[in-house]
Amino acid sequence: MSDESGNAGKILTAFVLGAAAGAAVALLFAPAAGKETREFLTEKAREGREKAAEAARQTREVLARQRETISGAIERGRDAYREAREKETA
Secondary structure, three states, X not given: OHHHHHHXXXXXXXXXXXXXXXXXXXXXXXXXXXXXXXXXXXXXXXXXXXXXXXXXXXXXXXXXXXXXXXXXXXXXXXXXXXHHHHHHHO
């Protein structure tokens, strides 16, 4: 599961960086009036913040699920150890 979440994070990061690079190239090759450029940059910055917030939310969800999985595995391991110890002493 950690490989899947790691790959998802890499893909999302690559997507966001690609979007930023595309926006920069668009500005360089298709210059617009100052006001239009400022509006464009403001909109892209807002979109970037939204995407970053969504990525952070998804990361928190994945980490919470992994934490639950690990906690459950540890608890099952403790139970198995206790049962094995009880069988040895009985």
